[in-house]
Amino acid sequence: MSRALLSLRDIHHSFRGLHVLKGVALEVPTGAFVGLIGPNGAGKTTLFNIASGFLDPDVGGVFLDGTDLMKCSVQERSRRGLVRTFQTPQVFSAMSVLENLMIGRHKQTRSGIVGNLFRSPRSRREYQTAKQAAMAVLERFNLSPVAEHKAGNLPAGQQRMLELARAYVGEPRLLLLDEPSSGLNNDEIAQLRRVLNELNGEGVTILLVSHDMNLIEAAANIHVLCFGEIIAVGSMATLREDARVREAYLGL
Amino acid sequence: MPRAKLLPYVVAVVLWAALPGLVSRHVVDLLIFAGLYTIAGLGVSYLLGHCGIVCLAQSMFYGIGAYCVAYFSAQHALPSVVAFAAGALLSAAIAFAVGWPILRLSGHFLALATLALGVIAQVLFLEWDWLTGGTLGIGGLPKLQLFGWELNTPQRFYYLVWPVAVLVMWLKRNLTHSRNGLAMRAMRDAPAAAAVAGVEIHLVKVRMFVLSAILGSLAGSLFAHYVGFISVDSFGIDRSISFLLLAVLGGVQTTWGPALGALFVTLAPELLSRFGEIHAVLFAVTLVIAVIFLPQGLGGAIEQRLRRDSVR
Numbered sequence: 173m174s175r176a177l178l179s180l181r182d183i184h185h186s187f188r189g190l191h192v193l194k195g196v197a198l199e200v201p202t203g204a205f206v207g208l209i210g211p212n213g214a215g216k217t218t219l220f221n222i223a224s225g226f227l228d229p230d231v232g233g234v235f236l237d238g239t240d241l242m243k244c245s246v247q248e249r250s251r252r253g254l255v256r257t258f259q260t261p262q263v264f265s266a267m268s269v270l271e272n273l274m275i276g277r278h279k280q281t282r283s284g285i286v287g288n289l290f291r292s293p294r295s296r297r298e299y300q301t302a303k304q305a306a307m308a309v310l311e312r313f314n315l316s317p318v319a320e321h322k323a324g325n326l327p328a329g330q331q332r333m334l335e336l337a338r339a340y341v342g343e344p345r346l347l348l349l350d351e352p353s354s355g356l357n358n359d360e361i362a363q364l365r366r367v368l369n370e371l372n373g374e375g376v377t378i379l380l381v382s383h384d385m386n387l388i389e390a391a392a393n394i395h396v397l398c399f400g401e402i403i404a405v406g407s408m409a410t411l412r413e414d415a416r417v418r419e420a421y422l423g424l
Numbered sequence: 425m426p427r428a429k430l431l432p433y434v435v436a437v438v439l440w441a442a443l444p445g446l447v448s449r450h451v452v453d454l455l456i457f458a459g460l461y462t463i464a465g466l467g468v469s470y471l472l473g474h475c476g477i478v479c480l481a482q483s484m485f486y487g488i489g490a491y492c493v494a495y496f497s498a499q500h501a502l503p504s505v506v507a508f509a510a511g512a513l514l515s516a517a518i519a520f521a522v523g524w525p526i527l528r529l530s531g532h533f534l535a536l537a538t539l540a541l542g543v544i545a546q547v548l549f550l551e552w553d554w555l556t557g558g559t560l561g562i563g564g565l566p567k568l569q570l571f572g573w574e575l576n577t578p579q580r581f582y583y584l585v586w587p588v589a590v591l592v593m594w595l596k597r598n599l600t601h602s603r604n605g606l607a608m609r610a611m612r613d614a615p616a617a618a619a620v621a622g623v624e625i626h627l628v629k630v631r632m633f634v635l636s637a638i639l640g641s642l643a644g645s646l647f648a649h650y651v652g653f654i655s656v657d658s659f660g661i662d663r664s665i666s667f668l669l670l671a672v673l674g675g676v677q678t679t680w681g682p683a684l685g686a687l688f689v690t691l692a693p694e695l696l697s698r699f700g701e702i703h704a705v706l707f708a709v710t711l712v713i714a715v716i717f718l719p720q721g722l723g724g725a726i727e728q729r730l731r732r733d734s735v736r
Contacts, residue, residue, distance in 0.1 A: 226616070250619075250620050250621065264618070267606070271606055274606055275618070275623070283602070285599070288599050288602035288603060288604045288605065291598045335617075
């Protein structure tokens with residue numbers, strides 16, 4: 173087994189005395205496709221917020237490729253390759269789909285406001301390369317027909333795809349996907365699964381939170397989070413046989 | 425660019441150039457104010473439309489620009505470029521120092537903080553009369569010299585202020601279609617996702633606040649040179665509100681909207697004044713109607729219209 177790209181160590185967190193995470197440890201090996209499931213309120217999104225830097229844990233550590241991320245901002249984590257999506261899709265609603273994707277290249281570019289104001293050669297070059305990078309991924313995520321549409325006017329399924337495409341344009345090492353299939357129909361879920369498998373095949377490490385059994389099955393290894401603790405780890409097949417998981421989550 | 429497309433621009437420039445000869449001196453005066461307001465209002469417009477920041481502090485920077493002219497050019501007889509630079513630097517420094525903490529706020533709280541800033545500035549302009557002349561003001565400010573050409577008539581000043589305004593609009597347009605322009609609109613629409621994309625939200629906001637302050641100061645310095653007399657009455661909260669008003673009225677999403685908004689807030693009261701006492705009420709009613717029927721502002725409505733026509 174290759175070494176961990178993302179490592180969450182002994183994470184504790186409380187909201188006003190409510191102990192939401194009780195010493196969660198989770199490792200995502202480089203190149204892996206890992207799933208995270210659990211009943212509502214299990215702490216999945218809190219864990220994501222901690223991993224991506226939106227929330228500081230009471231206790232515990234977050235490491236990316238061995239580097240301690242605790243002092244890193246959301247932006248810094250993103251520059252290091254850790255990119256997340258949100259439970260409710262967060263697209264830049266008043267901007268076009270293409271512009272949304274161009275933002276994905278923000279951290280690969282450097283030009284400053286003064287250069288931008290005066291159209292410096294670098295400013296123009298970066299804008300063009302960002303545009304080309306954005307155009308290059310439109311096709312793959314089925315967004316070509318809506319490239320010039322306002323992102324806020326897209327149906328939920330396409331907003332999900334756009335969010336994923338935007339993350340992908342920025343060449344992430346690790347994708348944290350929070351319920352990417354909610355609001356999608358079966359065809360769209362199948363497409364999403366195919367795209368995720370492709371990205372993983374290209375070397376993008378994925379940590380996926382999902383309620384959707386069709387989608388979560390794509391993950392080789394699945395962690396079950398229940399009331400702030402990881403109660404089981406394994407493939408979908410093993411988890412189905414696990415008595416605690418059946419009781420706590422699958423309700424079988 | 426094909427000739428047919430170029431034609432409207434040529435006509436506009438010719439009209440613009442001929443205008444001072446066709447209208448009264450008083451109207452030229454108003455057009456100059458519209459130009460000055462465009463420059464200051466562009467900063468406010470960009471903050472609102474692209475960063476989602478309501479700024480009611482622009483009168484402060486407008487005042488700083490003007491008082492720098494009084495202090496450096498009039499009292500110390502230094503070249504006007506010194507006054508312009510000092511105003512811009514001082515405004516930038518204050519905008520940075522104050523913007524850093526208050527731009528952590530957002531929405532109404534931020535708007536109130538900028539309002540407080542404008543109020544404080546107004547009080548200081550009044551109290552520091554050793555510097556500002558208080559309510560009595562400071563007169564005898566020198567006319568602006570440009571390459572040995574004295575801008576001592578409204579007509580001459582008109583030919584300076586509008587090219588400056590157009591230059592600022594060009595800069596705004598460049599910024600909109602750039603890396604940071606995209607980043608700003610992104611953080612306005614979905615701050616969390618913009619942060620994940622690597623946009624340093626707070627830093628970008630502070631920088632834009634500084635840029636807007638520099639524009640306010642530039643307009644203020646030009647204003648002082650033009651009128652030759654300044655007093656605290658010109659730098660009150662009502663001026664900040666005019667800047668915000670013209671931004672909203674012109675349409676914060678368009679490049680040249682603030683110019684339309686500025687023409688409206690300077691010319692409309694004048695046109696309505698022939699109706700006598702009631703003109704203030706008429707102006708208010710006009711504003712309400714404009715806001716209800718043109719939510720995208722004058723500029724936004726016109727751009728929408730043009731786009732629809734070009735699709736046909």
